[in-house]
Amino acid sequence: MTAARFLVVLDADSTLIRNEVIELLADEAGRRDEVQAATEAAMRGEVDFSTSLRSRVAALRGVPVEAFARVLGRIEPTPGVRELTAAVHERGGVVGVVSGGFHEILDSVAPELGVDRWRANRLQVADGALSGDVDGPIVDGAAKAASLQEWAAELGVPAHATIAIGDGANDLAMMAVAGLGLAFNAKPAVRAAASLVIGPQDLSQVIPLLP
Template identity: 75%
Template sequence: MRVAGGRGASVDAMPSPIRFLVVLDADSTLIRNEVIELIADEVGRGAEIAAATEAAMRGEVDFATSLRSRVHALAGVPVSSFARVLARIQPTPGVRELIEAVHSRGGRVGVVSGGFHEILDTIAPELGVDAWRANRLAVSEGMLTGSVDGEIVDAEGKAVALRAWAADAGLPLSRTIAIGDGANDLRMMADAGLGVAFNAKPAVRERADVVVGPVDLAEVIALLP
């Protein structure tokens, strides 16, 4: 069962029984891109947003505050431009192999993102993800308003999703693996049985249980139960 859910604040259920759960961040983990930067390119503000995103991922600024500011810069972007954004998305090398390996061993894959349902709702099912959660952009008359629709999925939101998916599946947290790159992934990595830093910022590498250096998610297969 693959469920995208409605709003960013909702948590999607996972089917049971499940042997273990792997939860990934989306931007710069599941995919190579930072989606908000691609959307910002549509109004010529990609470089500006990239710098703000980098600061947020390093943990230098509050994620929710930073996201609101960055989304404000997207006001006026037409929803029709999402097709161009989707065309630029690059799945991370090894992601399909990892998801296939998780499924073959009786596990499930969740993705929880500080990014956006508008893109993840297409990418996640194409890659075989079982459940996902993200923010949603407010739209009026076919244009982005510059605000987030609903509660922001921040570091705590990611941890809540991991715990809820594990509970839905009847799994102890010891049977979960969390994979991320930015400071807003640290809480879910701390809650998981195994926290994996992938393509990660220095602060994340320092606090992870395992650091995966190569930008190849197939490297994570060796860590699966």
């Protein structure tokens, strides 16, 4: 594999895209309010992410797989995201996304937005509908940090040439191991821990920080 000059890794929900996908799926089950409250608590770091995700996915039980197409139609890319990924590529970098969200949506959204590699959770399906369980190990904060380090090693990118961008408590570990940790559209605890806080909600603001 060709070495890259640097690596930028983003969170997906409320970072790469403006939405929280699990809340859009919960709309399909008529349970958005309860799932939204649980998501907010998890992003603030008030509850364990994996435990919270399992409880929120349980609320999606019975949602038909056809709902994925409807959710995809509601996805809003974050302003500036295409400009950012293009700028990374022009400078010889690679863009990764590691998400506590879901491959079922990210597999369509990520390549369209110029993302080179991505990792997320998978939803278990039975008889054409969501079972209410996660399929496989959960992508949590530790998995996000490990993904950044693994991709950097594969690409021959030193730690100081990595940038992590996130908004929630489960992004803190990834931001801590990166050369530069950027809080974007972030909760207070994340803003406090970040190297820099980026705003307003436009990812093209990251471009001047690229190596």
